[in-house]
Amino acid sequence: MDEAARAPMDGQVDAAFRPVRTGNAFEETVERLLQAIKLGVVAHGERLPAERELAARLGVSRETLREALRSLQQAGYVESRRGRYGGTFVTYRPPAPDVGELRRAAEDLGAELEDALAYRLVLETGAAELAARRELTAEQREYLLRRLHDADSAGPGEYRQCDSRFHLAIGELTGSPSLAASIADARMRLNDLLNAIPMLGRNIDHASEQHHAVVRAILAGDPAGARRTTEEHLEATATLLRAFLA
Template sequence: MDGAAGVTGAVSLLRPVRAGNAFEETVERLLQAIKLGVVGHGDKLPPERELAARLGISRVTLREAIRALQEAGYLDVRRGRYGGAFVVYRPPSPRKGDLRRAVNEMGESDLEDALTFRMAVECGAAQVLAGSRLGPRQRETLNARLSAVNDAAPADYRRMDIAFHLAIAELTGSPLLAGACADARLRVTDLLNAIPVLRPNIEHAAAQHAAIVEAILDGDPEAARRAVAEHLEGTAALLRGFLA
């Protein structure tokens, strides 16, 4: 599991796509990485050769996908020695009615399903990780992700929060579990982006994040599961509160 120490979310999202729908899946994977902040605003996508190899696609397919995202306003492609594909997407600032519109587009039943899915896979990831023998690099990574979300400015909080949660899944060493957790978070990302980042909520989440890390580092799977469940129940309650 030492190879997962440099967790950024790339393991979850920039993994090989299926050959039958290579273009469509490449667009989807890159868009997921952008929306989840794995590649943040102003950051450059990995070099073309490296990214094509990660996704298991041809460079022609990758260029087509990048061109599509450029036309959609997510990427800015620059030429020359210091060129590349740079992310220009920023999550929109919350506006009144955004959350209700997002839920209406999703459907109330799909919202509850998404929250249930997230609860199942993230609690499972924390249990698995807590039951693993973590080396110094894994412990360092987990503490670093915790510090990053605690130190994040409000404008960058959601991105650092995502990185923290994805780190737990990726450090299990299971690409399937990490991918499931990334998918679960993506399903609620537009909803979370539609509500303001509140200081009391950040402070409460910080205590819950610390409890999650403590349980994992102590090697207590049940405590890790309970800590994640409490945290996600709070997020679900916040969403329902803004919808009330």
């Protein structure tokens, strides 16, 4: 897959690059950018939105944005390229799965782990149900199928980010920007844990089967089926996570 040729859908960009709300503009701008990069909304090799557009989306000054981008460039997440096809490009790649890192990430979350899993479960099952209740356009249906295909065809190094894009796409299809943003936040809380889970072939195959079941239910307009299959999928991920932490 040509990473540079791909472009995230506007809805995922909107969810990740929503306006900064606190008085800590620099810190929250860095947080928003990192969320978009780590979740794969803007993946390795892709270009961030133009500076003027990005500053407007985030509701910050261009100087604050430039300072945040410089910090991320120094940390190795992005690079600046000049010329006609220049801009700021993502250089970050997710770390290789590692059980030791998984346990360290779980320790960082501590008692919040079960809260994060429960929060994600409620948000994503509700989103799948709501998406199934809507009259989706042909473009929206094709978009969901494209995200499903991306996850199915992703290699080990791309899989988690493509999986994130798939789950975020369902949030977008609800038509609720607030819900889509909340799903992105919930996913980000668990992102280091999910990235650190070892890639097991049977588990990836099972996840793919569950993804397909969720998509079938949404496209068939089956809200109960969409909720049930999403819950089964998320519970399977949580079970695998707990097994590696035991």
